[in-house]
Amino acid sequence: MADKELFRVRSKFVEKVSKDLIKQLLDDILADCIVNDGERDSIIEENVNRADRARDLLDTVKRKGDVASRKFIAHIQRRDLTLYSELGLAEQPAPPGEHISAAETQMDQKWSTTLIPTTEKFWMEKQSDKKVYPVSKTAFRNRVALLITNITFTNEKYNRKGAEKDQENMEKLLKALGYDVVKRTNLTAKEIDAAMIEFSKNPKLRETDSVLVVIMSHGKLGAVLGVNYAEDNPDEFPINNIYEHLGSEKCPALLNKPKIIIIQACRGNAGGAVLVSDSVKPAVLCDDVNQLELSAGEENIEDDTLHFVHKEKDFISLLSSTPDTVSYRQPDRGCFLIQYIVDVINTSAHVDDIEELFRTVSFLSANCPLGHATL
Numbered sequence: 001m002a003d004k005e006l007f008r009v010r011s012k013f014v015e016k017v018s019k020d021l022i023k024q025l026l027d028d029i030l031a032d033c034i035v036n037d038g039e040r041d042s043i044i045e046e047n048v049n050r051a052d053r054a055r056d057l058l059d060t061v062k063r064k065g066d067v068a069s070r071k072f073i074a075h076i077q078r079r080d081l082t083l084y085s086e087l088g089l090a091e092q093p094a095p096p097g098e099h100i101s102a103a104e105t106q107m108d109q110k111w112s113t114t115l116i117p118t119t120e121k122f123w124m125e126k127q128s129d130k131k132v133y134p135v136s137k138t139a140f141r142n143r144v145a146l147l148i149t150n151i152t153f154t155n156e157k158y159n160r161k162g163a164e165k166d167q168e169n170m171e172k173l174l175k176a177l178g179y180d181v182v183k184r185t186n187l188t189a190k191e192i193d194a195a196m197i198e199f200s201k202n203p204k205l206r207e208t209d210s211v212l213v214v215i216m217s218h219g220k221l222g223a224v225l226g227v228n229y230a231e232d233n234p235d236e237f238p239i240n241n242i243y244e245h246l247g248s249e250k251c252p253a254l255l256n257k258p259k260i261i262i263i264q265a266c267r268g269n270a271g272g273a274v275l276v277s278d279s280v281k282p283a284v285l286c287d288d289v290n291q292l293e294l295s296a297g298e299e300n301i302e303d304d305t306l307h308f309v310h311k312e313k314d315f316i317s318l319l320s321s322t323p324d325t326v327s328y329r330q331p332d333r334g335c336f337l338i339q340y341i342v343d344v345i346n347t348s349a350h351v352d353d354i355e356e357l358f359r360t361v362s363f364l365s366a367n368c369p370l371g372h373a374t375l
Contacts (some may be wrong), residue, residue, distance in 0.1 A: 002064055002066050002067075002070040002072075002073055003061075003062045003063075003064075003068075003069040005069065005073065006058055006062045006069050006072070006073070007060065007087065008088075008293075009040070009087040009088060009089065009361065010055075010058055010059075011347075011348050011351055011352065012086070012087055013054060013058055013083075013087060013353045014051050014054045014055050014058070014351060014352075015051075015351055016083055016086060016087070017050075017054045017083065018048050018050075018160065019053075019361070021079055021083070022050070022053055022057055022074075024079050024088055025057065025075055025076070025079065026040050026043060026044070026057065026073070028071075028072075028075040028079075029061060029071070029072060029075070029310075032068075032071050032074070034061060034064055034068045035061075035064075036069065039060060043056045043057050043060060048129075048131075049125065049129065051306060051351070055356070058072075062189040066223070073089055075090070076089065107200035111343040111344075111346065111347050112177070112343075112347040113175040113346065114346060115173070115345070115346050115349065115350075116346065116347060116348075116349070116350045117347075118350040118351075119350070121139050122350065122351070129328060131210065132221040132353075133210070133257070133258050134209070135209045136209065138207060139207060139208055139209035140178050140209060141178070141208065141317065142204045142207035142208045142209075142337070143177070143178045143179040143180065143204075143208050143209065143211075143212075144179060144180045144181075144182065144199075144202055144204045144205065144208055144211060145174045145179035145180070145181050145182065145211060145212040145213065145214070146181075146182045146184070146195065146196070146199045146211070146212075146213045146214070146215075147167065147170055147171060147174065147181050147182065147183045147184070147214045148184045148185075148187060148192060148195060148214070148215045148216070148217070148229050149163055149166065149167040149170075149183075149184075149185050149186075149216045149217070150185070150186055150187060150216065150217035150218070150224075150225070151163040151164060151167070151185065151186060152227065153188070153218075153227045153228075153229065154188050154227055154228050154229075154230070155229070155230055158218060158229065160216075160217070160218070162330055162332065162333065162334045162335070163216060163334065163335075164334075165332070165334035165338075166216050166264065166334035166335055166338045167183070167185070167216070167335055169334060169338055169339075169342050170214050170341075170342075171183060171214075172340055173340075173341070173342050173345060173346070174212060174214075176346075177212075177345070177349070179212060180204065182195075182199060184203070186227050187226060187227065187237045188226035188228050188235055189223075189224070189225070189226035189228075189236050190225055190226070190237075191226065191238035192215070192226060193237055193241055193245075196213075196241060196242060196245045197245055197248070199211075199213070199245075199246075200245045200246055200250060200251040200254075205251065205253035205254055206253045208257065209257060209258075210257055210258040210259070210260065211246070211254060211257070211258075211259050211260070212260045212261075212262070213242060213246070213259070213260070213261050213262070214264070215242075215260045215262070215263050215264070215265070216263075216265065216335070216338075217264075217265045218265055219263070219265025221239060222239055222240070223236040223237060223238050223239060224236070224237045224239060224263065224265050225237075225265070231356060239263060239360040242261055243326055245316060246259050246315075248313075254314075256314060257314060258314055258316065258354070259314055259315045259316075260316055260317075260318075260354060261316070261317040261318070262317070262318045262337075262341070263317065263318070263319050263320060264320045264337050264338060265320060279296050316354060316355065316358070318337075318341075318358050319360070320335070331355065336365065337361070337365065340361045340364045340365060341361055343364075344357050344360045344361050345357055348360065
């Protein structure tokens with residue numbers, strides 16, 4: 001579908017389209033009644049720089065659906081054939097009557113296996129943007145992240161096969177982003193809390209421009225489970241403790257600095273579907289301790305939606321499962337969430353902000369090619 005095609009070329013469109021072409025395309029879609037006068041004016045007035053205006057334009061059209069997106073693509077072709085070809089739109093015709101799913105289109109994208117560095121021009125442009133958190137070379141060199149991964153549990157049936165790969169992939173990504181990684185493995189809930197308190201006192205926090213906290217374990221509604229969890233031993237770390245320990249009252253060193261939280265763990269015990277597999281060794285595992293007896297074939301995964309939230313000022317959190325639903329992993333590759341995060345940040349962090357990166361991860365999760373799995 002054309003709206004999915006626009007999503008596929010989104011990053012390159014934002015990078016390549018000129019201010020003049022944006023104005024022309026806005027006039028075109030106004031004439032087509034795809035947007036009204038207010039929507040057109042909003043795209044222009046609420047976005048100061050070219051990239052933000054281009055992003056808002058494309059997203060607005062994409063939200064209008066397939067017909068609007070087809071018209072928009074036709075306008076790009078008519079107005080700027082060079083850009084049309086560079087975006088690869090000329091090379092992606094949909095065969096008559098053939099449905100191409102969002103996941104199939106997106107998953108065909110070539111993801112970078114290493115972090116693409118930003119340009120000096122982009123760096124300088126963002127330095128002068130008052131809407132962007134300030135970043136200095138000194139602050140960049142003092143970045144610090146906390147990575148907690150629970151793999152082996154006291155009760156072996158809760159062991160998280162594939163979590164080693166998650167830890168490896170996240171550590172590699174965090175280091176590429178310039179973070180000094182504080183890595184902790186196999187912690188009880190009490191030890192997770194202690195690790196958070198210790199991290200909040202890290203001397204580097206005074207100089208850093210941001211922090212990133214990643215916790216991967218089993219989970220339930222509002223909590224991450226420690227390695228001693230059992231039905232009669234609620235070894236639970238409240239997720240809200242993260243915001244308390246890193247908030248401005250207890251951690252003034254992080255005042256007015258972005259704090260990015262990623263939680264990979266299920267947060268409930270009601271799965272999105274009944275999972276059935278004939279395979280002896282399941283391809284996909286569940287991170288809900290109450291559903292570990294279930295297995296899932298890759299073709300039959302259904303789950304819940306990934307979402308990100310602003311808990312309070314300067315916090316943004318990416319949660320792998322919505323309340324009362326479960327999340328899944330592949331033993332040989334790790335969890336879907338971490339796979340998508342690594343792919344998206346490696347490929348697009350040099351042009352997109354963190355909210356945009358999280359939106360892309362959410363889109364991929366909602367259109368996972370393994371059936372209709374999301375995170």
